Amino acid sequence: MGGWSARHRWAAVGGWLLFVIAVMVIGQSVGRTDLDQSRSMAGEVNQAATIIDDAGLQDKAGEMVLVQTPHGTVTDPAVRTAVADVVGAVRATGLTTAITSPYDTQAISEDHRSALVRFDMRGSADDAPDHVQPVLDAVAKTQRAHPDLRIEEFGDASGDHAVNNAFGSDFKTAEYSAVPVALAILLIAFGALVAALLPVALAITAFLGAGGVVALVSHAIPMSDTANSVMLLVGLAVGVDYCLFYLRREREERAAGHDAATALRIAAATSGRAVLISGFTVIVAMAGMLFTGIGDFKAMGMATMIVVAIAMFGSVTVLPALLSILGERVEKGRVPLIGRRSRGAGARAQAAHGGSRFWRTVLRPVLRHPKVSTLVAGGALIALAVPAFSMHTANLTTQQELGDGLPIIKTYEHINAAFPGGPDPAHVVVKADAINAPQVKKAIADFRAEAVRSGASTGPVTVTVHSAQNVAQIDVPLAGGSDRAKAEADVRLLRDQVRPDTLGKVGGVQAPVTGETASSMDFTHKITSSVPPVFAFVIVFAFLLMLLSFRSLTVALTSIALNLLSVGAAYGVLTLVFQHGVGASLVGAHSSGAVVAWLPLFLFVILFGLSMDYHVFVVSRIREARSRGLTTKGAIEHGITTTAGVVTSAAVIMVAVFAIFGTLSMQSMKQMGVGLACAVLVDATVIRGVLLPALMTLLDERNWYLPRWLHWLPDMTHDESAVSEPPAAGDRPRHAVPDRV
Numbered sequence: 199m200g201g202w203s204a205r206h207r208w209a210a211v212g213g214w215l216l217f218v219i220a221v222m223v224i225g226q227s228v229g230r231t232d233l234d235q236s237r238s239m240a241g242e243v244n245q246a247a248t249i250i251d252d253a254g255l256q257d258k259a260g261e262m263v264l265v266q267t268p269h270g271t272v273t274d275p276a277v278r279t280a281v282a283d284v285v286g287a288v289r290a291t292g293l294t295t296a297i298t299s300p301y302d303t304q305a306i307s308e309d310h311r312s313a314l315v316r317f318d319m320r321g322s323a324d325d326a327p328d329h330v331q332p333v334l335d336a337v338a339k340t341q342r343a344h345p346d347l348r349i350e351e352f353g354d355a356s357g358d359h360a361v362n363n364a365f366g367s368d369f370k371t372a373e374y375s376a377v378p379v380a381l382a383i384l385l386i387a388f389g390a391l392v393a394a395l396l397p398v399a400l401a402i403t404a405f406l407g408a409g410g411v412v413a414l415v416s417h418a419i420p421m422s423d424t425a426n427s428v429m430l431l432v433g434l435a436v437g438v439d440y441c442l443f444y445l446r447r448e449r450e451e452r453a454a455g456h457d458a459a460t461a462l463r464i465a466a467a468t469s470g471r472a473v474l475i476s477g478f479t480v481i482v483a484m485a486g487m488l489f490t491g492i493g494d495f496k497a498m499g500m501a502t503m504i505v506v507a508i509a510m511f512g513s514v515t516v517l518p519a520l521l522s523i524l525g526e527r528v529e530k531g532r533v534p535l536i537g538r539r540s541r542g543a544g545a546r547a548q549a550a551h552g553g554s555r556f557w558r559t560v561l562r563p564v565l566r567h568p569k570v571s572t573l574v575a576g577g578a579l580i581a582l583a584v585p586a587f588s589m590h591t592a593n594l595t596t597q598q599e600l601g602d603g604l605p606i607i608k609t610y611e612h613i614n615a616a617f618p619g620g621p622d623p624a625h626v627v628v629k630a631d632a633i634n635a636p637q638v639k640k641a642i643a644d645f646r647a648e649a650v651r652s653g654a655s656t657g658p659v660t661v662t663v664h665s666a667q668n669v670a671q672i673d674v675p676l677a678g679g680s681d682r683a684k685a686e687a688d689v690r691l692l693r694d695q696v697r698p699d700t701l702g703k704v705g706g707v708q709a710p711v712t713g714e715t716a717s718s719m720d721f722t723h724k725i726t727s728s729v730p731p732v733f734a735f736v737i738v739f740a741f742l743l744m745l746l747s748f749r750s751l752t753v754a755l756t757s758i759a760l761n762l763l764s765v766g767a768a769y770g771v772l773t774l775v776f777q778h779g780v781g782a783s784l785v786g787a788h789s790s791g792a793v794v795a796w797l798p799l800f801l802f803v804i805l806f807g808l809s810m811d812y813h814v815f816v817v818s819r820i821r822e823a824r825s826r827g828l829t830t831k832g833a834i835e836h837g838i839t840t841t842a843g844v845v846t847s848a849a850v851i852m853v854a855v856f857a858i859f860g861t862l863s864m865q866s867m868k869q870m871g872v873g874l875a876c877a878v879l880v881d882a883t884v885i886r887g888v889l890l891p892a893l894m895t896l897l898d899e900r901n902w903y904l905p906r907w908l909h910w911l912p913d914m915t916h917d918e919s920a921v922s923e924p925p926a927a928g929d930r931p932r933h934a935v936p937d938r939v
Contacts, residue, residue, distance in 0.1 A: 200466025203519040204459065210519035214512060218407040225410030233420040233493045241720035242693070242710035246627040249708065253629075253667035258296075258318040259326035261353030262621075263288070263337055264613050265300075268346075271310040272300070280344045284315045287336040293329055295320050296662075304658050305617070312616035319355045326355035327362060334359070350609040352621060360606035372862060376434055376855045377402065383854060384438070387847040388445075391531025396445060396520060400512050401437025405430055408505035415500060425497035432804065433505035434855065436480060439811050439848045440513035443469040445528075446844040448521055458525055462518050470514045472818040475747045476811045477510030479740055483807035486736040490728040490799070492721070499803075506807075557842035557887065561835060564892050571892035575884050576763070582880075583766030585773040591726075592682065592792040593718040599865050611680070618656055619676035624689055624713040626672040626697070631706050633668040638704055642670060645700040645709075649674050652696055654688040676715060685715045722795045729799055736806055737762075744814075746911060752903045753817055756893060760885050761809045765802055768877035772797070776869050785860055787868050794866045797873065805877045808852070812886050816841045820894070821902075830898050834891045842887065849882030 203210040234247070250257060263284050267277050281299060288294050300306055300313035307313070319326035319333070334351055341349040377398060384394035408429060412421055447469040451461035484506065487499025521528060564571045613621050626645070630638045646659040655674045663670045674692065678684025693711050701709040737758055744754040772793050774780040820837030824830060853875045860871030894901050904911075 199514045200462060200470050200518040203515045203517075204462050204466075204522040207519035207522045210515050211523070214403070214516040214519075218403050218410075221407050221410030221414075223410070225413030228413055228417070230413040231416040231420045233422040233425075233497055241724070243712045243717045243720050245708070245710040246625065246712035249627050249629045249669060249710070253664065253669045255664060255667060255669065256321075257323045259323040259330075259354035259358075261294070261317055261319060261330070261333070261351060261355060262613065263315040263349060263351045264312060264609065264616065265315065266312040266348040266612065266616065268311075268348075272306055272313040273310070276344070277313070277347065280340065280347050280349060281313060281315060283340050283343065284337065284349065287340050288315070288317055288333060291332045291336050293320055293333055294318065303660060305660075307616040308656070309616075314613070314617060319353075323354060327358040330355040330359050348612065350612060352606060352609045352613055357606055357610075360604055372858045372867075375858050376430070379854045379858065380434060380438055380851045383847065383851045384442075385533055387442075387843075389533050390529045391533070392524065393445065393449075393528050396517070396528070397438040397441030400441050400517060401434045401509065404437050404505060404509035404512050405433040407508050408433060408501070411504050411508070412501050415504065416497075419496055419500050420493060421497045421501060422494055424494055425501040428498045429501040429505045431855065431859075432480075432484075432502045432807075433509055435808060435852050436477070436506050436811065437509040437513075438851055439808075440473045440477070440509060441517060442844045442848050443473055443815050444513055444517050445521070449528075450840070458522070462521060465521075466514070466518055468818065468822060469815070470518075472815045473510060473513045475743065475818070476814040477506055477513075479743050479810040479814065480506045480807035482739040482743060483736050483803050483810070485739075486732040486803050489731045489735060490724065492724055492728075495728075495796075495800075498800075557846075558835070558839045560887060561838055561891060564888055565831060565835060565895055568892040568895040571888055572896060575889040575892065579763050579767045579880065579884060579889070583763070583770040585778070586766055586769035588777075589769060589773045589798070590777060590792045591722070591795045591798060593722060593795050594790055594792070594865055598790045598792075614679045617675055618679035619674075619685065619688070622676070622680075622685070622714040624655075624674040624676055624692060624711055624716055626674060626692070626701075626709050626711050628670040628672065628701065629708040630668055630670075630704070633663060633670050634665055638707060641701045641704045641707065642672065645672060645696060648696045648700055649692060652691055653677060654691040654696060682715070682718075686719050689713075689716050689719060718795075725795050725799055732799060733802065736803065740806065740810065745908075747814070748817065748821060749904050749911060749913065750902050751905060751908065752897060752901050753821075756890075756897075757810070757813050757817070760813065760890060760893075761806050761881075763889075764809055764877050764881040764885055765805050767880050768801055768805060768873050769798060771876045772801075772869060772873045775872060776865070785868065785872055787865065787872075790865055794869055797866070797869055800870070801873050801877065804874065805881075808878065809881050809885075811848070812845050812882055813890075816845065816886055816890065824902070830901060831895055834894050838887065838891050845882050845886055849878050852878045 247257075265272070265277060265281050265284060267274065270277070272278075272281075278301075281301070285297055285299060289297055294317045297315070297317040298305075300315060303316065305314040305316060319330060321329065334356060337349060337351045341347075380401075381394060381398050384397055385391065388394045409426070412426075412429065415421075444465055448461050448465040451464045452458065456464065481503050484499050484502040487495040487502075490496065610621050628638075628642060632638065642661060646661065649655045649659050650657050654677060656677050657675065659675070660673045661670055662673075676685045676688040678686070678688045689711060697709055697711065701707050740761075741754050741758050744757050745751065748754065775782050775785065776787060776790055776793055816837055819841050820833050823833035823836040828836060856871050856874035856878065858871065859867050860875060862868055862871065
């Protein structure tokens, strides 16, 4: 592939650009199908969404306005006037429907000091946050007219509107910062603008092309904005990594004295192959997300598989073509001081000898004392992973996720204090053959009464009937309120006791219980049950890929073990920081008492894939050196020192990009950023720089062990015949440039 691209360089570059432009145009023309969060969930949440959709009912954004008096009761004339003003102001906007007075619905607190005006936003729930501002302004105007009372609005639309205003640009800012950060680090690594731009250009074009393909695929597997963001992160990471691997090897071979064509041929046969192995391993890891059955995870898995495949293909086709076109011009745009060329015999000797002086110094005691190094490095990582055994996962509450800084959170707390469970009620969607049949109406009435009698709710339990569709929705404020554990117990009580004793006694009635708390419960259960099959799939297939690629049972087993160790260390750090609060202030976080439920599975898949990048690249270089006659110890030293620079550069880029997400305000994003950054840092330094060489030194020739009964496996190892010895020092071209990565 590399040879063809180098010989047909303009065809390769033109074909790549044509592909990217074509899929972008096609993707924009067909549009992207977005994920319906409710329909993407398993369990009763999905059942309820299906009933509503099949009935042709549009999901509405429910809003409520709290009218609260510090003295007296809601029956006082001043409060009644304020309530009437709220109803009139909200209705006058023309953006609301189904407005109800608390005096009609009895939405009055037990102490009779608080009342709730309820209404729905017109149009769909998805669009409501964009149109709720005039309603908020009307409520605020009413508050100013009644300064002695508390008049505040909260609901689906106003809550999303406040969060979008506070954090909506937060995530986009992090995304836009990722590319400049990567480019700056590459400038330092390569010391030349053209060389630094190549990896970024490939990553961006791969992302753009993947966006077009994702739009096509979304008609079978709906996508989301989250999947798009993860696709950018992973696409940038692997695109830069693959270019670094390839470009670093090509520069190294030219610096050693090979002509440009030979250098490209060697890079294609070695780093190009490592890119393919790594890419397929990452794709296998990402495919694990498809086993969760959760829409968001399936979207993220498919999107990242697509961007990795495109970045991998571009790295072994268009990149060698570009290098062939540029030749020595890849060194253009030298950065002062950083890009200063090293001259003289010493530089040429370093290029010929290969490797990083820093990592050679680090590696010397590791190879001299492999047992001690293995015990110290392995023991430290195991100790770091131990807290993970006490990890508690949960979906974060609104306060845990956003903190107490937003005014909307204060409003939420005020409503919840007066009406426990009111801001996040459970919704029971009742579907019957005849919703107004006497037995169905009696069952609904019994459910309302039993929900309060059982202690699951303190009321008021309200019912909205859609007679034409034979559907009713029962809204049940949960007695547990903002206490997640108690609220979940209330949902279980509704599902396991109240529903069977009332609605369950009428034949032909469906009554799934949904809502924020129920959705969180179902999501957590689905994620937890998905862990074993996802872990098993990723580990088994990654093991098989490594076994086929290196024809070594030992390499396959150690690669899995080391990757699991890096994941375990990341889990331990997350548990210490975000569950126990150790060092939380250093990353601007607060102890939430739990790790967000979706993160462990997400981190495992992402980290397992990205860790294989480094492992394949390093072990490929070690095996190549061993095949050329070096001893195992010599091959380890050569492989580690010649790859340490590029692995470090790639890791620094990923750590910097992930650390950006660790600065975001939302706790889930902060946890993701810290977990990814920590794991990549540990993997690229402690594991690849210390534990891997120490362990391989101890294993010696057993590193390449393949049982006789596995000799039938196809030989997918290096094409060592493509690697030739560098010419003698006197025959090297004068323009040979030592690698600076």
